[in-house]
Amino acid sequence: MDDDEAPELIDATALPSDSPSVFDSAPHRVPITLITGYLGAGKTTLLNYILREKHGKRVAVIMNGASTSPTALWTSANITHLRIWRLANTHSNFFSPFVAADIEKSLTVNQNGQEVTEWLDVGNGCICCSVKDSGVMAIESLMDRRGSFDYILLETTGLADPGNIAPLFWMDDGLGSSIYLDGIVTLVDAKNILRLLDEPAPEEHAHESHPGPALTIAHLQISHADVVILNKSDLVTAAELEHARQRISSINGAAKIHTTDHGRTPQIEGVVLDLHAYDHLSHLDLQAKGHTHIDPNISTIAITHPAIAASSIARIDAWLRSVLWDSYLPPGDCSSLASADFEIHRLKGILALNDGSFRIIQAVRDVFEIRDAENSRGDMNSADGPDHCKVVLIGRRLGASVTPWQRSLESFLHSDKNRQ
Amino acid sequence: MAMVPANRRCSGLDCENEAGSLQCPTCLKMGTDSFFCSQDCFKRSWNSHKAVHKAKSNFLTNLFPPNVVSEPDPVTGHYNPFPKYSFTGPLRPVYPLSPRRTVPASIPHPDYAIDGIPRSEQKFVGRHKITILDAKEQEAMRKVCRLAREVLDAAAREVKPGTTTDYIDEVVHRACLERDSYPSPLNYVNFPKSVCTSINETICHGIPDQRPLVDGDIINIDVTLFHEGFHGDINETYYVGDKARANPEAVRVVETARECLDNAISLVKPEMLFREPGSVIEKHAKSRNCSVVKSYCGHGVNQLFHTLPNIPHYGRNKAVGTAKPGMCFTIEPMINLGTHRDITWPDDWTSVTTDGSLSAQFEHTLLVTEDGVEVLTARLPDSPGGPVPMPMVNGEKSDEDNQSAQH
Numbered sequence: 001m002d003d004d005e006a007p008e009l010i011d012a013t014a015l016p017s018d019s020p021s022v023f024d025s026a027p028h029r030v031p032i033t034l035i036t037g038y039l040g041a042g043k044t045t046l047l048n049y050i051l052r053e054k055h056g057k058r059v060a061v062i063m064n065g066a067s068t069s070p071t072a073l074w075t076s077a078n079i080t081h082l083r084i085w086r087l088a089n090t091h092s093n094f095f096s097p098f099v100a101a102d103i104e105k106s107l108t109v110n111q112n113g114q115e116v117t118e119w120l121d122v123g124n125g126c127i128c129c130s131v132k133d134s135g136v137m138a139i140e141s142l143m144d145r146r147g148s149f150d151y152i153l154l155e156t157t158g159l160a161d162p163g164n165i166a167p168l169f170w171m172d173d174g175l176g177s178s179i180y181l182d183g184i185v186t187l188v189d190a191k192n193i194l195r196l197l198d199e200p201a202p203e204e205h206a207h208e209s210h211p212g213p214a215l216t217i218a219h220l221q222i223s224h225a226d227v228v229i230l231n232k233s234d235l236v237t238a239a240e241l242e243h244a245r246q247r248i249s250s251i252n253g254a255a256k257i258h259t260t261d262h263g264r265t266p267q268i269e270g271v272v273l274d275l276h277a278y279d280h281l282s283h284l285d286l287q288a289k290g291h292t293h294i295d296p297n298i299s300t301i302a303i304t305h306p307a308i309a310a311s312s313i314a315r316i317d318a319w320l321r322s323v324l325w326d327s328y329l330p331p332g333d334c335s336s337l338a339s340a341d342f343e344i345h346r347l348k349g350i351l352a353l354n355d356g357s358f359r360i361i362q363a364v365r366d367v368f369e370i371r372d373a374e375n376s377r378g379d380m381n382s383a384d385g386p387d388h389c390k391v392v393l394i395g396r397r398l399g400a401s402v403t404p405w406q407r408s409l410e411s412f413l414h415s416d417k418n419r420q
Numbered sequence: 421m422a423m424v425p426a427n428r429r430c431s432g433l434d435c436e437n438e439a440g441s442l443q444c445p446t447c448l449k450m451g452t453d454s455f456f457c458s459q460d461c462f463k464r465s466w467n468s469h470k471a472v473h474k475a476k477s478n479f480l481t482n483l484f485p486p487n488v489v490s491e492p493d494p495v496t497g498h499y500n501p502f503p504k505y506s507f508t509g510p511l512r513p514v515y516p517l518s519p520r521r522t523v524p525a526s527i528p529h530p531d532y533a534i535d536g537i538p539r540s541e542q543k544f545v546g547r548h549k550i551t552i553l554d555a556k557e558q559e560a561m562r563k564v565c566r567l568a569r570e571v572l573d574a575a576a577r578e579v580k581p582g583t584t585t586d587y588i589d590e591v592v593h594r595a596c597l598e599r600d601s602y603p604s605p606l607n608y609v610n611f612p613k614s615v616c617t618s619i620n621e622t623i624c625h626g627i628p629d630q631r632p633l634v635d636g637d638i639i640n641i642d643v644t645l646f647h648e649g650f651h652g653d654i655n656e657t658y659y660v661g662d663k664a665r666a667n668p669e670a671v672r673v674v675e676t677a678r679e680c681l682d683n684a685i686s687l688v689k690p691e692m693l694f695r696e697p698g699s700v701i702e703k704h705a706k707s708r709n710c711s712v713v714k715s716y717c718g719h720g721v722n723q724l725f726h727t728l729p730n731i732p733h734y735g736r737n738k739a740v741g742t743a744k745p746g747m748c749f750t751i752e753p754m755i756n757l758g759t760h761r762d763i764t765w766p767d768d769w770t771s772v773t774t775d776g777s778l779s780a781q782f783e784h785t786l787l788v789t790e791d792g793v794e795v796l797t798a799r800l801p802d803s804p805g806g807p808v809p810m811p812m813v814n815g816e817k818s819d820e821d822n823q824s825a826q827h
Binding site for chain 2: 006007008009130131132170172173174175176321325366367368369
């Protein structure tokens with residue numbers, strides 16, 4: 001921009017509400033939803049969902065700098081409430097491979113016929129011992145600068161492994177971040193999904209060198225999903241659609257699946273946004289159907305256990321560390337796992353304690369936490385909470401049977417009692 | 421930085437007016453804030469102001485346009501490169517920085533010495549196993565950490581009122597070269613100097629410049645050496661002059677930080693969870709009415725300057741992993757008298773407390789042994805500094821023994 005005419009000054013107060021001062025003790029937290037799925041799987045549908053349902057809300061959409069231009073996509077949307085940024089090359093672990101910091105990326109957005117250039121400020125701050133990923137910090141500083149948004153959508157479509165990205169946004173409460181991970185929404189094209197799962201192109205393989213059926217990016221996107229939007233159902237037969245649903249459900253028995261048909265969408269209040277998938281549990285989460293093994297790679301299993309004493313929580317923690325960090329299932333009293341090579345993608349659980357209180361377990365890959373169950377929204381109170389513990393696991397090579405897992409947890413808890 | 425001071429001045433040329441909320445749109449796009457009192461003033465200043473837009477990517481280029489830089493002192497030539505920035509405390513950068521120091525080619529350089537990018541660290545992004553060092557590698561770590569301790573001690577001996585942080589940088593740089601070592605901070609992600617010097621409200625990553633130390637300051641000196649393929653990382657906070665040692669607030673924050681590190685180290689042994697030191701650190705800091713900086717963590721250190729594991733210094737964290745014999749990592753709590761929040765100067769490095777309160781830090785490189793821990797950067801019998809007793813409020817020194825162990 002090298003003109004000799006001074007441009008018009010901009011009134012900062014005309015921008016959305018003042019950003020919270022850095023001196024505030026409790027920053028307003030904005031939910032961020034990771035949108036994943038293959039290109040062409042239906043971003044526009046999803047955006048229309050959100051904008052129609054959340055009319056009047058301010059939605060920020062952040063796209064990987066490497067993805068295709070979005071200008072054609074947004075023209076039908078109510079884009080005065082939409083701000084779109086490209087995230088510039090950063091030292092971030094989830095966007096492009098490491099390149100020198102460069103804040104030159106920009107994006108032109110059609111806004112009611114006017115072209116508006118929106119920048120995403122990416123600092124060159126120290127990455128060396130920062131707790132937060134620099135891409136995450138860039139998004140936070142965006143929120144600080146541009147005022148409060150109601151929702152942030154982060155597009156990670158294409159060939160990204162959501163299991164590497166989710167932990168970056170699932171930050172410790174103590175960090176006081178202005179954003180929090182609400183959940184992962186995966187877009188699935190009903191017409192193509194079975195081919196993507198079974199006959200992937202070389203670049204669609206997940207990076208790994210295990211023998212056996214290929215693990216694809218599509219598998220990872222479904223296994224990590226909290227919500228799956230099954231698009232283009234009108235382009236397939238009823239049987240094909242059911243086939244796709246079952247396959248998805250077999251991979252991830254905990255995700256909610258929403259089918260779209262001719263662009264019509266069901267009531268989606270609270271089912272695509274406001275998921276709280278990482279800090280709450282609902283009954284639906286725990287009604288996961290497990291034990292079907294349609295997919296050769298990924299399955300869902302559910303373990304139950306009677307209510308436990310509070311003193312057993314440390315033992316549960318140790319069991320989770322073994323399973324999630326060491327990929328080692330402590331042997332149960334009789335059965336052992338056929339394959340010792342499993343990999344957990346997502347884990348949710350509820351611990352019912354003898355004193356009537358609850359803890360919830362959340363995990364994605366090797367990051368997990370056990371936290372107090374909040375009783376807001378009436379999710380978990382002793383009246384309608386379960387009277388037993390339940391743990392739902394989604395992952396790879398979990399084995400044909402839930403028994404080794406069930407036995408493992410039981411023995412592990414029991415052996416602690418014997419020791420005392 | 422979206423810091424908006426209560427009375428902001430117009431950025432216009434020779435304009436003393438207060439600015440309201442009108443901003444240059446180009447600056448906004450670039451991620452900076454330039455306020456002007458009116459469109460007319462903006463137009464008038466345009467020719468000189470637009471030079472700010474031209475030079476963008478390197479923070480040093482912000483120094484060129486005369487209306488953005490304070491007038492150099494006619495005698496010393498010193499100036500503040502960010503005169504319009506809303507500093508959170510009294511500390512100011514004193515430029516110009518001295519010319520970039522060089523390291524002879526005979527001393528092995530880390531990969532980032534060329535263009536600032538630590539590529540070898542990036543290979544390990546994501547899930548990977550933490551490096552376990554064999555006996556030979558552990559010996560190499562022992563050696564570089566011992567050298568780092570020597571260099572830190574040499575720098576600490578220069579700490580007195582009147583010494584500039586640039587001079588400390590010169591001492592560190594020379595001491596590294598004498599030990600056939602590359603000063604690891606130099607050009608790491610384009611850090612311009614060979615050591616980090618962090619004064620008073622500076623939490624970490626302070627850049628050595630022309631500011632002389634003042635009686636009453638506290639200064640953290642953070643040294644890392646790269647010797648025969650391994651990095652050794654250490655820092656300590658020192659008191660400048662008797663005034664600092666007599667200041668109960670300074671002593672409280674410095675000694676609390678020292679003790680926090682000692683308490684954390686006492687946990688280190690095989691099977692320690694990396695999420696645990698944070699609890700112990702936060703608990704002790706709270707007991708002394710101090711806060712813990714959350715943004716920066718301890719880190720693995722070996723053939724790489726910064727690698728896994730990450731070790732947060734605050735409690736209730738989700739850090740992954742368990743200590744095993746042969747692992748090397750740092751613990752480096754940053755403790756503040758006031759808020760835990762940090763903000764970074766426009767130089768993109770210097771991290772300061774958002775309320776300007778004092779901050780102190782201590783760091784060791786640790787090796788997990790079969791049954792415990794070896795503090796590779798331990799203090800030597802003649803190491804300068806060390807704990808000081810809490811001064812009595814009426815000025816007399818307390819006789820109370822300081823409980824912290826001497827590492």
